[in-house]
Amino acid sequence: MDFALLAVQILNGLDLGFILFLVASGLTLVFGVMDFINLAHGVQYMLGAYFAAALIAWSGSFWLGLVLGAAASLAMGLVLEWTVFRHLARAGHLEQVLATFALILIFTDGVSMIFGAGALSINLPASLAQSVPLTHGFSYPLWRLIIIAAGLGVALLLWALIAKTRLGMLVRAGSTHPQTVQALGVDIDRLFLMVFAFGAMLAGFAGTMAGALTGVEPTMGDSVLILAFVVIVVGGVGSVRGALIAALLIGLVDTLGRAFATDIMGLFLSRSSAASAGPALASMLIYVLMALVLAVRPSGLFASGD
Amino acid sequence: MLPQRLKNFVRHEPTTALLALVFIIALLAGQVLGVTAPTTLLARAAIFAMAALSLSFILGQGGMVSLGHAAPMGLGAYVTLSLSMLGFKDLFLVMACAFVAGATFSALTGLIALRTRGVYFIMITLAFAQMAYYAMSSLSVFGGTDGIALPVRSTLFGWPLLRADSATALLAVLMLGVMFWGLSRVTRSRFGMALRASHLNEARFTALGFEPLPYRLLAYSFAGGLSALAGVLLANLTDYIAPSFLDWHRSGELIVMVVLGGVARPAGAILGAFALIYLESLLGGLTQYWNLALGLILLAIVLLRGRFEGATRITP
Amino acid sequence: MRTKYLLGISCVALMAAATASVKADPVRIGLMATLSGPASVLGIQVRNGFMLGVKELGGKLGGQPTTITIVDDQFKPDVAVARVKDLLQRDHVDIVTGIVFSNILMAVEKPVLAAGKLLISANAGPSPLAGAACSPLYFSTSFQNDTVHMAMADYANAEGIKKVVLIMPNYQAGKDAAAGFKHDFKGKIVDEIYTPLGQMDFSSELTKVASEKPDAIYTFMPGGMGVALVKQYHQSALVGKVKLLSGDTVDETSLPGIQDAALGTISASHWAPNMDNPQNKIFVASYEKAYGAPPSFYAAQGYDAAKLIDGALRKTGGKVNIEALRKAMDGVPFKSVRGAFKFNNNGFPIENFYQVSIIKRPDGKFVTQAGAKVMDMAKDIYAGACKLPPR
Known part of the structure; x- marks a missing residue:
């Protein structure tokens, strides 16, 4: 195996990992703080x-569209919290599952009603839609490097927010001892609103970053949702640090698995069975x-309270 | 007194009553408009009701929210397929093998999964179901991702009972009835009480000297076996078996059926399954955006139910 | 645009309802397509094309009152069987058409054909139905899965391409595509990469291709997968070094998502909007007017299916007799938007394939454009295994 090839595949894994982290960090906070699925x-x-x-299409500017898009995601998060989620906050988990499942159906169909079922494009400026040489023989798409950098940036920002600010302190406390926090007179509803909207913005930002690579489709959130749940469960619900480590782990395992599974299977099976069973x-x-992690640590790697 | 019992029923379970009413009206309207409900759809609804009922048993009684309940159901279908490919098609044999396969799968995965609680349980059951899904997708002898046609339907003592979908519908409704009766008996039995206790107050249950795991594991694998029986019927109804039978979407649909009907009521799962299967068929014929319509209906039911009945306090 | 479509539907339904009371026996047609989920963009095109054909005929196929029931197979075989039985048992349809995916077709062919009804595929073309399992009641207005990929292999041979890596989704049509390409390709297949159906991130695969340094990639990625692959190819360092050849990947369903990245990709098709015949000019113009976007070959196939049924009904004098309809269809009673069109003994078309490139129109929309003919009146390779007489 070529070392440079392995290195590029590791970059690919980190890339997927950071996308997952952006989605999972909001999910794990909403879950951890408000016990909301x-x-x-x-x-x-x-x-x-x-x-x-x-x-982006409307403003004609990529960067302006990116910023406005994140703002719109934040606004959408606020609206959704205010119209639907607030009324479910004290319902049982299963009610939350049913209601948010209904929201998936409504928004997926609604979006395909407005924008059509086909993929839309987020066009990168030509300066970003290119590859940069890494080693001799291998170059790497610039946008994927930007995703990794943005993921690192958000991770640092979240760490600073959670570890250094008063709001972060409340979030930390809320994720382990919600009753105590409420008893101390903190408006937990407002805390939830903020965490929720911020999580929605991060998810929307992740969708934009990934959408520039894959195209934008009504059902693009489905597979990411399951992966994000895998991440927060492996990392431990409510733990942003856990989400980061689990996201990178999942990204690497998935990408390296896809890269090398067929070749490894080929050692044991015929070429055609390996090509079919490998993927x-x-x-x-x-x-x-995930099953291995939960078998050993039933509350994930970094269970809250650890 | 029947009217009195009916009154009580409506008072205590308004949404069940409402859903049942809507269902009856829809059936009647269908008759009047000349749109008779096809027997295949009835069979499909009864089959999903069987799977949903078995999930409702572990979910309602044991608090085990499995997001992998389509896996034993799908395995039941694949057992039917593989036996049929080998030339074994007797319904009793197929059902027995499917039950054992579904129960064994659930028992083995349950041993690990039942160490976890809450959302961790939801996700680990999903993990095992996804493993089964990808395992079936990788087997080219079963058609891989595409699936494959069932060579021949099951027979009863050599008699091709399931040749007609109406017979499958009848059998499914019968089995559903037996299952409902049987599970109600189990729920009221000593075992059922222990199961409930293990979930409602695990600490006290353990303090009383009981070990929760055997009760939970037994219930979990029993439900897996029952779900596999539904899979046998689904394979015979569809004549085509594909990995999408064990997809997590399917597991999610089963949860939606159970929650829609109401976790607390025994007949809820049946009601939810019938409602969802018929809504899917009905709305699909009316509008291209039937998912949107279904979503609005589900959302309205949750929000209204929260207002009228209060939340069902089954926290996973 | 969509309200217009819905209006159209309700008009058809109303007309059907109004005439049903007068005339006893309307023509009942079931249209099944994948209308929800990631793959729905293809099914929606098939349906739009079909309904456009129906609308053009005033909602009356063969001049007869017509009811059309549209159902969604959700890309799940068991749901498809449930819906097709809804069509057969509840709506009493005589003809089932549409059907985008091969495994869905393989699941529903048995109930439809066993009920003695006509099955007209407007897209899926699995090899079993072309070979030993062929049926006189089965017709296709599309193509057998392998054929387009054979056409691309012929193109690659002509271009002097020697080393190719295949990237295919891991399902039957992907394997058919690989088989079709390998059947005709004379160079070396360096690697065959199969990806899970629905995969959107091709970073790992493209990295692998870069290390294998072939002359070209050949791929078959319908719908959103194609959007993702072509975009990521375009952002990679492969551009300019490794050509991207594809079949059923870059077309009007995926072009709005790929946009400029699609320029320069080469594929093959039996149809493109620029086919030079009068019926196609009408079709393309009225499709764009009705739906606000250029049609893809999926829509063209749906449109042809409507015209095929219409033509057959006119031949039978409006009588819905399956045997008479089948015989009428054998004689190709319509003018296809692709021009030359005949049915082979297995019910699949005998048709031309063209090299297809992508152009950006002055209005900023992207369309496919057919160029040189690569295969002349091509037959699929499975027809020999079908024991039916020539149609």
Whole structure:
């Protein structure tokens, strides 16, 4: 195996990992602080991408559209919290599952009603839609490097917010001892509103970053939602640090699995069976990883309270 | 007194009553408009009701929210397929093998999954179901991702009972009835009480000297076996078996059926399954955006139910 | 645009309802397509094309009152079977058409054909139905899965391409595509990469291709997967070094998502909006007017299916007799928007394939454009295994 090839595949894995982190960090906070299962988080990822695509086309400027798109995601988060989520905050988990599942159906169909079921494009400026040489023989798409940098930036920002600010302190306290926080007179509803809207913005931002690579589709949030849940469960619900480590782990396992599973299977099976079984088994890897982690640590790697 | 019982029923379970009413009206309207409900759809609804009922048992009684309940159901279908490919098609044999396969899968995965609680349980059951999904997708002998046609339907003592969908519908409704009766008995039994207790107050249950795991594991694998029986019927109804049978979307649909009907009521799962299957068929014929319509209906039901009945306090 | 469509539907329904009371036996047609989920963009085009054809005929196929029931298979075989039985048992349809994906077609062909009804595929073309499992009641207005990929292999041979990496989704049509390409390709297949259906991130695969240094990639990625792959190819360092050849990947369903990145990609098709015949000019113009976007070959196939049914009904004098309809269809009673068109003994078309490039129109929309003919009146390679007589 070529070392440079492995290095590029590791970059690919980090790239997926940071996208997942952007989605999962908001999800894990909403879950951790408010004990709220939000299946519609994938919808916010999708909506963010649509906002950005529409606003970039409207404004004619990539960067302006990007910023406006993030603002629109934030606004959408506020609106959703105010109209729907607030009324479910004290309902049972299963009610939340059913209601947010309904939101997936409504928004997925609604978006395809407005924008059509086909993919839209987020066009990168020509200066960003190119590759930069890394080693001799290998170059890497610039946008993917930007995703990694943006993911690192958001991780640092979140760390600073959570570790250094008063709001962050409340979030930390809220995720482990919600009753105590409420008893101390903190308006937990407002805290939830802020955490929720911020999470929606991060998800929308992730959708935009990924949408520039893959195109923007009404159902793009579905698979990301499941992966994000895998991430927060492996990382430990409520733990942003856990979400970061789990996201990178999942991103790497998934990408390296896809890159090398067929070749490894080829050592044991005929070429055609390996080509058919390899991709399926590569897709299985992250679930095997999750089951292993939960078998050893039933509350994830960084369970809150650790 | 029947009217009195009906009154009580409506008072205590308004949404069940409302859903049942809507269902009856829709059926009647269909008859009047000449749109008779096809027997295949009835069979499909009864089959999903069987799977949803078995999920409702572990969810309602044991608090086990499995997001992988389509896996034993799908495995039941794949058992039917593989036996049929090998030339075994007797319904009793197929059902017995499917039950064992579904129960074994649930028992083995349950041993690990039941160590976790809450959302971790939801996700680990999903993980095992996804593994089963990808395992079936990787088997080219079963058609891989595309799936494959069932060579021949199951027979009863060599008699091709399931050749007609109406017979499958009848059998499914019968089995659903037996299952409902049986599970109600189990719920009221000593085992059912222990199961409930293990979920409602685990600490006290353990303090009383009980070990929760055996009760939960037994219930979990039993439900898996029952779900596999539904899978056998689904394979016979569809004549085509694909990995989408064990997809997480399917598991999610089963949860939606259970929650829609109401976790607390025994017949809720049946009601939810019928409502969802018929709504899907009905709305699909009316509008291209039937998912949107379905979503609005579901959302309205949750929000209204929260107002009228208060939340069902089953926290996973 | 969509309200217009809905109006159209309700008009058809109303007309059907109004005439049903007068005349006893309307023509009942079931249209099944994948209308929800990631793959719905293809199904919506098939449906739009079909309904456009129906609308053009005043909602009356063969001059007869017509009811059309549209159902969504959700890309799940068991749902498809449930819906097709809804069509057969509840709506009593005589003809089932539409159907985008091969595995859906393989799941529903049995109930439809066993009920003695006509099955007209407007897209899916799986090899079993072209070969030993062929049926006189089955017709296709599209193509057998392999054929377009054979056409691309012929193109690659002509261009002197020697080393190719295949990237295919891991399902039957992807394997058919690989088989079709390999059947005709004379160079070397360096690697065959199969990806899970619905995968959107091709970073790992493209990195692998870069290390294998072939002359070209050949791919078949319908819908959103194609958008993702072509965009990511375009952002990678492969551009200018490794050509991107594709079949059923870059077309009007994916072009709004790919946009400029699609310029320069080469594919093959049996149809493109610039096909030079009068019926196609009418179709393309009225499709753009009705739906606000250029049609893809999926829409063209749906449109042809409507015209095929219409033509057959005119031949039978409006009588819905399956045997008479089948015989009428054998004689190709319509003018296809692709021009020359005949049915092979297995019900699949005998048709031309063209090299297709992408152009950006002055109004900023992207369309496919057919160029040189690569295959002349091509037949699929499975027809020999079908025991039916020539149609």
